[in-house]
Amino acid sequence: MxxxxxxxxxxxxxxxxxxxxxxxxxxxxxxxxxxxxxxxxxxxxxxxxxxxxxxxxxxxxxxxxxxxxxxxxxxxxxxxxxxxxxxxxxxxxxxxxxxxxxxxxxxxxxxxxxxxxxTPAEAELMPVALFGNGHVGRALVEQLSRLPCRVHWLDSRSEDFPASLPAMVHAEHSEPVQRAVATLAPGSLVLIMSFSHFEDIELVAACLQRRRARDDLGFIGLIGSKSKWASFRQRLLGRGFSETELAGVCCPIGVPGISGKQPEVIALAVAAQLMQIWGDVSR
Structure with a gap:
């Protein structure tokens, strides 16, 4: 509510x-x-x-x-x-x-x-595209529901979205989930935290392709460890993405200095990071 x-x-x-x-x-x-x-x-x-x-x-x-x-x-x-x-x-x-x-x-x-x-004017709202409806995704939506933003929440599992959503959240089923990247609002701050590494890497690749074509995504963040990103990085290099393009992906996500792996803690760190980024972009 x-x-x-x-x-x-x-x-x-x-x-x-x-x-x-x-x-x-x-x-x-x-x-x-x-x-x-x-x-x-x-x-x-x-x-x-x-x-x-x-x-x-x-x-x-x-x-x-x-x-x-x-x-x-x-x-x-x-x-x-x-x-x-x-x-x-x-x-x-x-x-x-x-x-x-x-x-x-x-x-x-x-x-x-x-x-x-x-309600703040539409131009003042932080546009967030969130891929993933797991524990962290739900905790993050709860955090973002208290902030001046609009959230496009996507998952390949349509049955998993909560029955009731805040007014600022639009939930969408997409299969395959990476197909939705082309329809995201320009300037979106993208967070990738799906239920599988296969979907995650496909989403990262789709976001990088969109940046290559239109350069209109404000942020690409991927949940995971440094070792996960090292693995993804090698595979994405093999797909033809450059080091410069991969440097535009943030993994791990969240402001530094906040420790803890509970979904609520991660969500807090990520929400703070998004607000920092949006503050820089909207100045």
């Missing part, structure tokens, strides 16, 4: 105030568009920056909920000594009332408009 679905679920039991960063002057803790939903019972979802800013914003939201106020308002917070923060800038928050079960419910169209207002 993604955060927007969590928001809709909570609205079945209580009204909320929605806080969203509408303007940032100078340095601030969150970007324009960051949001937070606040309930009268202590419930909160999301974040507009933490610290004293968020503490005061939540108190403001709960006071308006308690007073039955439903109009949309804005408030500017200076991030200086008065808030006990030293960012030096200012944040303007918009506050919007979201109806609970006692109010007329939002229509489907209104829900879609709300979702769009709380």
């Amino acid at each position: 993604d955060t927007f679905e969590q928001l809709l679920l909570r609205l079945r039991s209580q009204p909320l105030q929605l806080l969203q960063v509408s303007r940032l002057e100078g340095s601030g803790p969150r970007e324009v568009g960051a949001w937070m939903a606040v309930g009268l019972d202590g419930f909160s979802l999301g974040s507009v920056g933490g610290g004293q800013l968020e503490f005061e914003a939540m108190a403001w939201a709960r006071a308006r909920l308690g007073g039955g106020e439903r109009d949309t308002v804005s408030r500017r917070f200076a991030l200086g000594p008065s808030l006990g923060q030293c960012c030096g800038g200012a944040v303007t928050l918009n506050m919007r009332y979201l109806p609970g079960p006692a109010d007329p419910t939002m229509s489907e169209a209104e829900c879609q408009v709300l979702r769009q207002s709380l």
Whole structure:
């Protein structure tokens, strides 16, 4: 369940105030568009920056909920000594009332408009193509579901995908799985972690061929050890790929310094690596 679905679920039991960063002057803790939903019972979802800013914003939201106020308002917070923060800038928050079960419910169209207002623009989302629906793949999707990205999840075993997927994940069965490489979105950060080494090497080869033809994949990462890559490397050289082309494949994957072979640990290290790469690409 993604955060927007969590928001809709909570609205079945209580009204909320929605806080969203509408303007940032100078340095601030969150970007324009960051949001937070606040309930009268202590419930909160999301974040507009933490610290004293968020503490005061939540108190403001709960006071308006308690007073039955439903109009949309804005408030500017200076991030200086008065808030006990030293960012030096200012944040303007918009506050919007979201109806609970006692109010007329939002229509489907209104829900879609709300979702769009709380979702980063498509160009700001990190495009991830994930091949493999094993333990690490599932753990990685869970990590990525909390990040601003869209995931194209592929496997040759169609029956293995979870029944329920986050909104930012599109699952696809492809047999043979490497055929799907040609259809990936340009700029995709590709992760290869299928159930077999045969599929893995075919996927790497397909990605290298696409780079040779179009040079539009942002990253090619292969799960495995240095010895696995040494074996793959020799076989790929035998297929005619150059040392320069093979240098564009990352194996092992994940940021260095995070040890552990549990799927959740690997997923954390890989998600961090993707965010580093995307940060460099999107600057």
